[in-house]
Amino acid sequence: MSPDVWAWIASTPVRTWVVDSPYVWPTLESIHFASLCVLMGSLLVVDLRLIGLYRQPCAPTVRFLIRLAVAAFAVNLVTGLLFFLGNTYKYVDNAAFELKLVLIAIAGLNALLYKRSLSHIVESDEVSLSSIGVGCLSLLLWSGVIVCGRMITFYAP
Amino acid sequence: MSMLADLEATALSEWLSISMLGFPTLIALHSVGMAVVVGLSLIVALRLNGLVAGIDGQLVARLLTIAAWGFVLNFLTGLALFITRGTDYIASGIFLIKMLLVIVSAIILFWLRERLKPVDSTSRALVADRLSKNLSLVAATTWFAAVVAGRLIAYLSDLYR
Numbered sequence: 001m002s003p004d005v006w007a008w009i010a011s012t013p014v015r016t017w018v019v020d021s022p023y024v025w026p027t028l029e030s031i032h033f034a035s036l037c038v039l040m041g042s043l044l045v046v047d048l049r050l051i052g053l054y055r056q057p058c059a060p061t062v063r064f065l066i067r068l069a070v071a072a073f074a075v076n077l078v079t080g081l082l083f084f085l086g087n088t089y090k091y092v093d094n095a096a097f098e099l100k101l102v103l104i105a106i107a108g109l110n111a112l113l114y115k116r117s118l119s120h121i122v123e124s125d126e127v128s129l130s131s132i133g134v135g136c137l138s139l140l141l142w143s144g145v146i147v148c149g150r151m152i153t154f155y156a157p
Numbered sequence: 158m159s160m161l162a163d164l165e166a167t168a169l170s171e172w173l174s175i176s177m178l179g180f181p182t183l184i185a186l187h188s189v190g191m192a193v194v195v196g197l198s199l200i201v202a203l204r205l206n207g208l209v210a211g212i213d214g215q216l217v218a219r220l221l222t223i224a225a226w227g228f229v230l231n232f233l234t235g236l237a238l239f240i241t242r243g244t245d246y247i248a249s250g251i252f253l254i255k256m257l258l259v260i261v262s263a264i265i266l267f268w269l270r271e272r273l274k275p276v277d278s279t280s281r282a283l284v285a286d287r288l289s290k291n292l293s294l295v296a297a298t299t300w301f302a303a304v305v306a307g308r309l310i311a312y313l314s315d316l317y318r
Binding site for chain 2: 022026029030033034036037038039040041042044045048053054056058060061064065143146147149150151154
């Protein structure tokens with residue numbers, strides 16, 4: 001995108017709200033961190049079932065935990081968007097931020113793959129090669145998202 | 158205090174402070190460990206208090222063990238981060254509050270792990286008394302408070318200015 005777009009984004013009133021108060025940014029960061037814990041905790045239980053660490057029919061539990069993970073992700077999407085609007089130039093051309101977005105996109109596709117063709121597996125006590133693959137990939141991708149997120153500061157221009 | 162200064166002067170501490178592989182890697186691993194231990198402690202607290210169903214006693218014990226490994230990762234990475242700036246950390250009030258919260262949370266985590274260990278490998282039922290249920294909620298709260306306190310170290314101390 002052109003520098004004009006970033007300049008326009010960086011000039012919105014949201015930027016002033018996020019950056020000018022000494023309290024808003026630290027509060028948003030605290031919410032972002034707490035919410036990523038909820039996301040990781042929920043996904044761990046689901047992914048460990050797909051990997052086969054435990055094998056039992058648990059479809060309602062998995063559905064609840066996925067809803068919890070999606071809610072936590074939504075909170076992080078909103079707080080993340082506010083970071084971007086508040087300090088746009090910290091994120092533009094930042095390799096760690098770009099990689100984080102790519103990993104989130106792949107994790108989203110991985111979750112869609114589960115929803116389309118693997119969600120039946122948690123109604124039984126089975127695991128399959130695909131479910132092990134999806135579970136492992138999910139854990140690796142989300143750990144990578146956290147690592148890249150933490151690296152953004154070190155790659156900021 | 159002089160011991161902390163001595164630690165800061167070691168070659169390991171200096172490498173951790175200046176290397177791009179040192180400090181950022183430690184802090185990134187610290188974040189992953191945080192997500193594991195805090196996230197799973199919350200799920201276990203929700204399970205013990207009836208807000209999540211379908212996780213049996215065997216699985217609760219395993220989740221607590223994984224959470225404990227997340228804590229070990231964070232203990233080690235936290236210790237490595239600490240030796241780089243020990244004298245500054247120890248002088249920061251918000252860091253000491255975080256440590257207090259982590260100690261309380263970790264004691265409850267390891268206590269719950271012992272308390273909720275299945276009596277034999279065939280038993281799947283979850284047997285949790287009132288104390289375990291209440292303490293799991295205390296730990297979930299103190300873990301999240303520790304996360305917030307940890308983040309606030311960047312703002313309420315002079316460590317990263």
